[in-house]
Amino acid sequence: MLLPEFPPHMFERLPDETFHYGDFPDLSAGVGYFQDLMGMENWKERREAAAWRFYRSLVGEQEDPSSEGRFYGLKDLFGWYLFLGESFTDHPQNYEVFYGCRVVPVFAAIGRNLALVSQIEGFEERARDLIGPGRSQPNGGLFEMLVALAYARDGAKVAFKPEEPGRAKAYDLDVEVDGTSWAVECKRLEGGDYVESERARKRELWSPAARLIVPSGRSIYANVDFSVELGDVPDDYLFQNVVEFLRSGKDSSRWSDDYASGVIGDLDLEPLQTALEDGYLLYPGPIYNKLLTGTYIRYDELNTLQKVKYAENPHFIDEVDQAIVLRTRSLSEGAIEKKARDFKRKLVEASRQLPVDRPGVIHIGLEALGDDLIEHRRYEKIMNTINDFDPKGKPLSFIYWHYFAPEASPEATWAFDETCQWRGIRSDKRPLSLTSLIIPQQSEGRDGAHWDGVPNETFRAP
Structure with a gap:
């Protein structure tokens, strides 16, 4: 149970704190820019609200009407x-690594280019909208800022087009x-409802099975590869497989049928418990997950039920007595097709907002948080869309699309892959030569995409 109020040092770097990530001036500059616009008193209120939501979610005291297990509230996502x-950088004991790897590179990119902000007309107004009325949906605004900074960095004169009340939304x-x-x-393409519905469905399938295991005191690990969409899996599918396993008296068992193939067995907690003898471990976190399951998988899909003793800060775990873990992959043909979201609708919307009296450019940002098979499929769908796209008489000259692939791994607090592709529609000279919105220009790049099987020099935190 949480204390009724946070300790005085809640938002400070502790003198004896060993778990920290070092200095990151670009990040601090980007964060500081928005804090200054917001005002520190306003920021402190919003920071405390974000912290309470996070910690109450960690210990199970936060009601989540969506049942999606979020650590954050959607009303102030920017907060x-x-x-x-x-x-x-300032109070690393509170940093959440899995979501943070998606956010830190963006703020750092803005901070790295703050000298250009004064040259971009309307940038500050867009930022103020982002921290105010747009706080619940910040991804689009942040993407617009990254695009504006890229053009300015490339030597262009850039201005945000102000919205005119009472008129249809224009270009940016x-x-x-x-x-x-x-x-x-x-345009920024979000993850989509299908991904969220899959996560909720996994919890529905696994929760009864996990609760059945708890009284036994056994630590159990199940690895399941679904061959059909989760909506087609019977409600008691995992429950019945767990019942069969527990009745068998075996240490482990395998199965394969029309719905999935899987393995279930006793989970050895010794590596995790041995590591805990040397100190607390951050949870959730990739190091913890690797010690718990024995392997690290990018974009892992784990459902974990544990009997633990928290450290004084419940973001860290002191002891683990029991763990029940489900690791899944959902890569049926139907699931791949629905998760590999094309951006055709966004492209049509963007084209409609372009004027008819000057050449137009469309930038679309996509976050890649799925298996490489999904990204392969999405690439195929996008190329078909691009090849067949009709701008309906608009002088659209270029389409750029940017894949962002953030990661938190046992080796790096955050890492980031960025793939940029573009297509010329007319014969105009390309207005933007840069291909990176987030990764610094001095980082190494290569031809190809981050999902094509060729090893990447992934950009990592300094």
């Missing part, structure tokens, strides 16, 4: 982002390059 950005940026004026529209 959660800023909380993660600040905690990385006016960009001038070598005397040519461009209209630029930005």
